[in-house]
Amino acid sequence: MICEHCKQRHANVTVTQIQNGQQMERHYCDVCAAQYHPFQFEMKEEPASLQQLMTNWFNFVPILKKENVAGSTAKTKACPTCGNTYRQFLKQVKFGCGDCYKTFSEQLPQLLEKIQAGTKHVGYVEEKHLKEKINQQISELRTLQQQAITDERFEDAAKLRDDIRALESKVEQGEEHA
Amino acid sequence: MNIEHFLTNANPSWMQYESDSDIVISTRIRLARNIANVRFPISFTEQDAEQIEHQLMNALLAINRENPNRFSYFKVKDMPQLQRQILVEKHLISPNLARRQKIGAFFLTEDESISILVNEEDHIRIQSLAQGMNLQQAYGEAKKVDRYLSKSIAYAYEDRYGYLTSCPTNVGTGLRASVMLHLPVLTMTKQMNALIQMMTRLGMVVRGIYGEGSDNLGNVYQISNQITLGKSEEVILQELEKVVEQIIQKEQLARKNLLLRAPAVLEDRLSRSLGTLKYAKILTSEEAASCLSNVRLGVSLGLLEPISQRKLNECMLIMQPGLIQQYAGATLQSTERDMYRAKLLQEKLNEQTRNNGEKGEDSYDV
Numbered sequence: 001m002i003c004e005h006c007k008q009r010h011a012n013v014t015v016t017q018i019q020n021g022q023q024m025e026r027h028y029c030d031v032c033a034a035q036y037h038p039f040q041f042e043m044k045e046e047p048a049s050l051q052q053l054m055t056n057w058f059n060f061v062p063i064l065k066k067e068n069v070a071g072s073t074a075k076t077k078a079c080p081t082c083g084n085t086y087r088q089f090l091k092q093v094k095f096g097c098g099d100c101y102k103t104f105s106e107q108l109p110q111l112l113e114k115i116q117a118g119t120k121h122v123g124y125v126e127e128k129h130l131k132e133k134i135n136q137q138i139s140e141l142r143t144l145q146q147q148a149i150t151d152e153r154f155e156d157a158a159k160l161r162d163d164i165r166a167l168e169s170k171v172e173q174g175e176e177h178a
Numbered sequence: 179m180n181i182e183h184f185l186t187n188a189n190p191s192w193m194q195y196e197s198d199s200d201i202v203i204s205t206r207i208r209l210a211r212n213i214a215n216v217r218f219p220i221s222f223t224e225q226d227a228e229q230i231e232h233q234l235m236n237a238l239l240a241i242n243r244e245n246p247n248r249f250s251y252f253k254v255k256d257m258p259q260l261q262r263q264i265l266v267e268k269h270l271i272s273p274n275l276a277r278r279q280k281i282g283a284f285f286l287t288e289d290e291s292i293s294i295l296v297n298e299e300d301h302i303r304i305q306s307l308a309q310g311m312n313l314q315q316a317y318g319e320a321k322k323v324d325r326y327l328s329k330s331i332a333y334a335y336e337d338r339y340g341y342l343t344s345c346p347t348n349v350g351t352g353l354r355a356s357v358m359l360h361l362p363v364l365t366m367t368k369q370m371n372a373l374i375q376m377m378t379r380l381g382m383v384v385r386g387i388y389g390e391g392s393d394n395l396g397n398v399y400q401i402s403n404q405i406t407l408g409k410s411e412e413v414i415l416q417e418l419e420k421v422v423e424q425i426i427q428k429e430q431l432a433r434k435n436l437l438l439r440a441p442a443v444l445e446d447r448l449s450r451s452l453g454t455l456k457y458a459k460i461l462t463s464e465e466a467a468s469c470l471s472n473v474r475l476g477v478s479l480g481l482l483e484p485i486s487q488r489k490l491n492e493c494m495l496i497m498q499p500g501l502i503q504q505y506a507g508a509t510l511q512s513t514e515r516d517m518y519r520a521k522l523l524q525e526k527l528n529e530q531t532r533n534n535g536e537k538g539e540d541s542y543d544v
Binding site: 031081082083084092093094095096097098101108111112115116117118119120121122123124126127128129 | 212214215216217218220221299325328332333334335336337338339340341342343344345346347349350351353371381404405406407408409410411414
């Protein structure tokens with residue numbers, strides 16, 4: 001059999017894919033099989049190569065699959081918002097809602113470590129989110145400041161006042177930028 | 179704006195600048211966003227979808243009042259298949275959205291540089307296109323729309339994972355940045371496989387640009403970041419830029435070497451391609467892509483008559499099956515398309531030859 005991808009070399013690798021719930025068999029030579037991901041699927045849908053890559057990982061690695069089938073209770077836990085289970089997620093490689101990130105928090109780090117550069121967002125912080133966080137910090141500092149005044153620790157209170165002002169100006173700046 | 183405007187225009191204004199590099203074709207930025215507390219498209223209801231479209235429409239109406247870059251709104255289900263295909267060929271919507279039967283919509287600016295895909299894999303995907311290598315500019319434009327939308331839309335966002343997306347390959351920044359590169363000599367000299375493997379190890383993805391199964395048709399590759407979490411937007415863009423610059427250097431070096439080693443053979447091969455484009459009566463998309471790639475290389479090396487990059491980009495775009503039929507104004511069978519493709523490319527290249535000498539016609543559109 002000839003490789004479906006390069007149509008030149010002998011096909012000696014059979015790849016089983018599950019696409020839209022349908023099982024398909026593809027035959028590639030070992031050169032194409034080793035690197036067909038970037039080419040074979042990308043045109044169907046933009047994120048598909050990555051998605052396919054992940055689906056393939058899960059389907060290719062029997063240990064992972066066995067683990068899933070054995071399934072701890074955590075893995076069969078359904079998301080309260082969308083009803084998705086982790087097993088369903090593995091099948092579709094898509095979350096049903098934002099709450100899935102919380103529901104599957106146990107499994108996520110291992111998964112993200114494989115496909116991402118880390119498990120923590122270090123990019124842009126949503127403005128509203130930042131403001132909420134700062135306001136929360138301000139109210140905590142105000143409580144401390146009040147306590148310092150009551151305890152007559154005026155130096156501490158003055159330092160806290162400066163910290164509060166600095167945070168308040170951050171919020172104002174944020175509003176100007178928005 | 180009427181949809182016809184976007185279907186017939188094979189030369190939108192964002193594509194009209196001549197870029198510095200003849201290797202980089204264009205840049206694309208995509209930001210994936212979802213609305214807080216609404217299920218993702220894989221599990222939401224049609225009512226959710228409608229609601230999301232409404233929310234976006236309201237948010238964008240306000241932009242339209244303040245911003246000269248007005249957005250037009252289209253529902254996918256109202257569009258015939260051919261129109262969808264053309265929009266995919268122009269990279270304005272994704273194939274995924276184009277396939278949708280019931281839900282899905284998109285917003286487009288008049289110059290086609292920004293599109294917002296609604297209810298594709300995520301609720302919102304902001305896409306920004308730019309000519310040449312312009313990652314910062316394209317990101318800046320997408321960011322503007324993003325920040326604007328976030329004023330009236332609460333995004334699904336949390337401290338730890340950043341922007342929550344349907345697929346964990348997009349979580350965090352939700353940013354996918356791509357640069358489209360023309361790498362004929364690295365392909366010809368079979369250096370691409372090794373390069374692709376290296377780029378994959380660096381967390382980059384390499385793809386072809388034309389339709390399904392096209393591989394590296396026309397020797398054009400799209401290189402994008404794979405990582406979206408654990409790196410900031412700035413770092414993602416810088417890393418991509420660095421990788422792209424290295425690839426450009428490799429291609430330039432390979433071109434120099436090839437030119438030194440076999441100038442006559444190269445000139446012959448490239449000139450034959452121009453001949454084919456100018457005189458062939460039947461052109462398959464594979465042959466057209468390969469000839470256009472050779473002509474692009476020939477012009478860049480100074481071995482062929484000057485043809486503007488703008489014209490070559492336009493040719494690369496219009497030779498696709500959907501656009502061919504749009505130009506012909508009729509549904510065409512594959513062989514009819516091949517004939518029409520030959521005719522259309524000839525016309526385009528002849529226009530160019532006529533315009534040569536009227537130098538500078540492309541360069542004042544700033």
